Amino acid sequence: MALVSHIAEEQVSTPVSSSKSITLKIFRYNPEHDDSSKFMEFTVPYEKWTTVLEAILEVKKHFDHSVAVRYSCRQATCGSCGMMINGKPRLACFTKISELDSNVVTVEPMNNFPIIRDLAVKFERLFDTHQKIKPYLIRDDTELETDEREFLQTPEEVEQYIQFANCIKCGLCNSACPTMATDSSFVGPQALAQAYRYVADSRDKGKDSRLKIIDESHGIWRCHFAGSCSQVCPKGVDPAMGIQLLRGYLLGFRS
């Protein structure tokens, strides 16, 4: 009995609804109807663990259901929820309000992506450039023809590309890139990192054709190694590293 009341007491002393709150400023814009964009402000309670995505969903639930936001996995896996959070591209589901250290959290659509509505942006170009670098193993035979039924790799060989295979196609890197900011035709850090991912794969034989694809005027040479892509990547892909290693092949430093 004593124990039960102790627990009850503890529950009472644990606040059910948080006393802490932030101002969430949400970018609103519908290109089909609106002449200009605007911000709407909401006061949202949060806990130490509340993510920006949860705060946006709180707004949708209690204040304005019409806020457009794309999300799915809520665990930094699907790559849907990239947006500008306090001026930098981040995943809303992977960014805690408490880590932002600010009483105001401003969310805007990712830069360098066309806006569908509010926080949702078009990914067509990202998928196009991703596809352009041939994101699959290129070789003449198939696994089914060989006796082993699979192409074996040593752990060291896996280590060469596995980091780049972490990419979830969220586009944060393309949003942070200074070249993307002004060049609509640049292939972008996401696709270039994926070109490296396949070039570095010991099972792949498509190196020459891939290098040819990125060796063009709006290809790899537009990278100035500013490194912003790597700084915002939520999966540790480090596109800047992949791009410089890739350029090493083209310049003849690597073979």
Add this chain to the structure above:
Amino acid sequence: MTNDENKEGIGGMANPRRYGIERVAYLLMRLSGLGLLAYFVAHIYETSNILRGQVGWNEFLELTQTTGGHIFLAIVIGMCVFHTVNGVRVMLGHGGVGVGKPARPDYPYDPASQNYRHKIGIYSAIVLAAVAMMYGLAVMFGE
């Protein structure tokens, strides 16, 4: 809306505040490159004053003897040193030198390419440029 593609534009490209010292170096490299190019063109024009004979040449050279001229030349020295030292760093990086090795990343995913070797390169370029500017100013104003 700035444009349909929602591109960040030149303002975003040139904003050095968000992505660490590497983005600062990126901006300084561009500015110093363009500055040196402008200086190079102006330099050809300036030295072509020799065609106006000794008087014309001396007249123009006097511009560099003013306080403004000294400060201008100090900035050129700074741009030169930063652009050269950082240029060597960037060329090494572009060749894949010192950008780290691929490895299974771990949270919090500090990118290996944004490492201390390149940061030291950037800070050295800035410090050397500052020292060269101060030396240049000391020589020019010490005359």
